[in-house]
Amino acid sequence: MKELKVTPIKDGTVIDHITPGHALKVLHVLRIPESTSSVVSILMNVNGKKGKKDIVKIENRELDPKELDKIALIAPKATINIIREYDVVKKHIVELPTEVVGLTKCSNPTCISNAREPVESRFHVVSRDPLRIKCYYCEREPEDITEGII
Amino acid sequence: MNFKNRDIISIKDFSKEEIEYILEYAKRMVPYANAEKHTTLLNQHILATLFFEPSTRTRLSFESAMHRLGGNVIGFADPSGTSQKKGESLADTIRMADSYSDVIVIRHPQEGAARLAAEFSEVPILNAGDGAGQHPTQCLLDLFTILTEKKKIKGNKVVLLGDLKYGRTVHSLAYALSLFKADLTFVSPETLKMPKEVINECKEFGVEPVSTSNLEKAIKEADVLYATRIQKERFPDAEEYNRVVGSYKVDSALLQQAKKDLIVMHPLPRMVEISPEVDKTEHALYFKQAFNGVPVRMALLSLILGGKKL
Numbered sequence: 154m155k156e157l158k159v160t161p162i163k164d165g166t167v168i169d170h171i172t173p174g175h176a177l178k179v180l181h182v183l184r185i186p187e188s189t190s191s192v193v194s195i196l197m198n199v200n201g202k203k204g205k206k207d208i209v210k211i212e213n214r215e216l217d218p219k220e221l222d223k224i225a226l227i228a229p230k231a232t233i234n235i236i237r238e239y240d241v242v243k244k245h246i247v248e249l250p251t252e253v254v255g256l257t258k259c260s261n262p263t264c265i266s267n268a269r270e271p272v273e274s275r276f277h278v279v280s281r282d283p284l285r286i287k288c289y290y291c292e293r294e295p296e297d298i299t300e301g302i303i
Numbered sequence: 304m305n306f307k308n309r310d311i312i313s314i315k316d317f318s319k320e321e322i323e324y325i326l327e328y329a330k331r332m333v334p335y336a337n338a339e340k341h342t343t344l345l346n347q348h349i350l351a352t353l354f355f356e357p358s359t360r361t362r363l364s365f366e367s368a369m370h371r372l373g374g375n376v377i378g379f380a381d382p383s384g385t386s387q388k389k390g391e392s393l394a395d396t397i398r399m400a401d402s403y404s405d406v407i408v409i410r411h412p413q414e415g416a417a418r419l420a421a422e423f424s425e426v427p428i429l430n431a432g433d434g435a436g437q438h439p440t441q442c443l444l445d446l447f448t449i450l451t452e453k454k455k456i457k458g459n460k461v462v463l464l465g466d467l468k469y470g471r472t473v474h475s476l477a478y479a480l481s482l483f484k485a486d487l488t489f490v491s492p493e494t495l496k497m498p499k500e501v502i503n504e505c506k507e508f509g510v511e512p513v514s515t516s517n518l519e520k521a522i523k524e525a526d527v528l529y530a531t532r533i534q535k536e537r538f539p540d541a542e543e544y545n546r547v548v549g550s551y552k553v554d555s556a557l558l559q560q561a562k563k564d565l566i567v568m569h570p571l572p573r574m575v576e577i578s579p580e581v582d583k584t585e586h587a588l589y590f591k592q593a594f595n596g597v598p599v600r601m602a603l604l605s606l607i608l609g610g611k612k613l
Contacts, residue, residue, distance in 0.1 A: 263434050265415040270392050272419060290415025291436055292313065294500065 159194045165212040165236055171228040173198050176207035178299045179231075182223045189214055223256055225249040227299050229284055251278055252289075257302045259288045260295035274303070306606035310421040310428045313437040314475045319482050325602055326447050331613055332598035332605075335371055343373035348608055351404035352378030353396065354431070355387065355411045360571060361431045361441070364596035365408050365604075372601055377403060397423045406608055409433075427607045435471050435537055441570055442475040444599040446483070448592045449527055452566050456483035459526040464490045464518065464551060465576055467497040469537035472570045474501050476529065477512070481505040487512040488521045492547045495533070518551055522561045528553065528586075529568045530576050554578035558586055568592050 171179055176195050180186075185193055191213040198205050207228075215235050216224075224231055225247040235243040255273035259266050266274045266288065275289035287294050295301055304324050314322075334340040350369040354362050358380070366376045378400075379385055387396060393416060400407050401424040409420050410431040417430030417437070432438040446456060453459050461480055463473045467489055477497065480487060487505060489497045489512055496514060505512050515521055522528065530553055538544040553567060553576060569577055569589040581587050605613070 259415075261414060263413050265393065265411070265413040265419045265433075268393070268413060270419060271394050272422065288415065290418045291433075292315075293414070 159196060159210065161239055162192075162194075162210050162212050162236055163239055165191070165210065165214055166216050167234040167236060167241075168209040168211075168216075168224065168228070169206070169232045169234065170201070170203075171207035171209065171231050173205040173207055175228050176209050178227045179207075179209055179224055181299070182227060182302045183211070183216070183220060185211070219256075221245055221247055222250070222253070223302060226253065226256060226284070226286075226302065229281060249278055249281060249284070252276065253278065253286055255303065257286075257295070257298055259291060259293065260297075260301055261288065261291050261293045264288060264291040264293070266290045274301075306603075307609035308427050309607050310417075310430075311439055311603060311607065312417050312421060312428065312430045314439045314442045314479050315437075316439075322443065322446065322479070322482070325443060325599070325606065326450055328606065328612075329443075329447050329595075329599045329602040330451070332601040335613065336368070336594070336597040336601055338371070342371070342613060344605055344613060345369065345372040345374035345608055348372075348374040348406070349404040350374055350376045350378075350604065351400045351407045352376060352380075352431075353400055353407060353409045353411075354378065354380045355382045355409070355416075356432070357381075358410050358431065360593050360596060361410065361438075362408075364593070365429075365431065365440075365600050368597050368600035368604055371597065372605060374604070378408075393419060394423045397428075400424075401426050406604065429603065429607075432471065435469055437475055438471050439475065440596070440600055440603065441472050442479050443603070444592065444595045445472070445476050445529070445568065445570070446479055447599050448568060448588060448595050449485075449566075451595070452588060453526060456480065456485055458485065460486045460488065460524050461527040461529060462488045462490055462518075462521045462525045463497075463529050463531070464553075465531035466495045466533045466537075466547075467491040467531075468495040469534055470531045473497070473529070473531055477501050478504050481508040481510040481512075484508065484510065486510070488525070489514045490516065490518050490521050490551070492516065492550045494543065494547055519557065519560060522557060522565070525561060525565055527566050527568060528561070530573070531570060532572065532574050532576060549575050551576060552578060553581055555580050555584070558584060561586070 194210040196208040233245040253276040276286040279285040408429045414434040414436035416433045421428040566588040
């Protein structure tokens, strides 16, 4: 870790293998800085074994499953390490489900899912790499998925 | 093939074989649709027509189809007299209509409305147009018209003309014609070109559509000319509408350059894009196309309500 110029964290979450340049989007969906007052470290364009990547370290916070799904929308290759007493106690490789429900709004303003109806937004995953999702209701594909994240 | 209780939301929900089956069954419905023969196949069945947006042909032909099958129709053609005006959700309106009928036809200004309706309804939902989204029964009647006039769909050179950006019928039709391997040419003003995702869908079926703004050239080889109205209600601003309305006109002079057996289709209503002088020519198929809505919708109603076969 020395070459990364950031010290290991004692307790919290390390999100590794984020698509380069997407670290700030990950922070946005995790509502950081509003949702935490602990230390957050961001590393961008780090040279990893499989090319460049971003890394985010959040101290004193363990992510819940819904947050993991949201990260999958932005950084489909990310790995999430839960750290306790400097040790990795859990490791998740984010995996996008075949259907994305209630995580991101449809970008089509006249889609019925954006009206006052008792339904959650719902998308089919058309392709994982590059990531493309299609609205179950209006069949449109949002150009920027991160823009609509709820 | 079993269609009983199936929702009809998008043409993309059907396989090629299923579409062929529906079109074949629709042929058998023609003598009942034009009252040469009579049937009570769907007596005791009730169709609810919920039209949140104006419609002439779609609503009337659905109602005619249900009556010709011996069924009954309830519904509204204008939401101003309904609880929607008081702020009722579509989901609640559907739950109510579901308990009054055996099948629901819905037209709504918002994309995805029919898909949502299907979630809240026990009885089957037929999408009669959801905003700029899908209009599967129009697509089926367009295919039926080409099939009955040209005996096959594959290999026909079809020109789609007009508002290819906002027109929902041309999006579904381009998809379906590609499924059947027709040759496609898209003719439109620069600002109303066919969206890239529709072109990509055509390519997925191995069809390479040609996009052009030159109608004179495209018409010479065409077997089918499918013209569409420039829809004022879909434009974000009036200025853009005024710039392109009337940019193409199908008239006798243009048709002199066409093949003798070219058929001219239009989902109607037409405005200025087809001159009335074309009505008298052998090319004009749009009124017959409008009639074809009845046998096609009869076939669908009868298949999804599981009526005995005619």
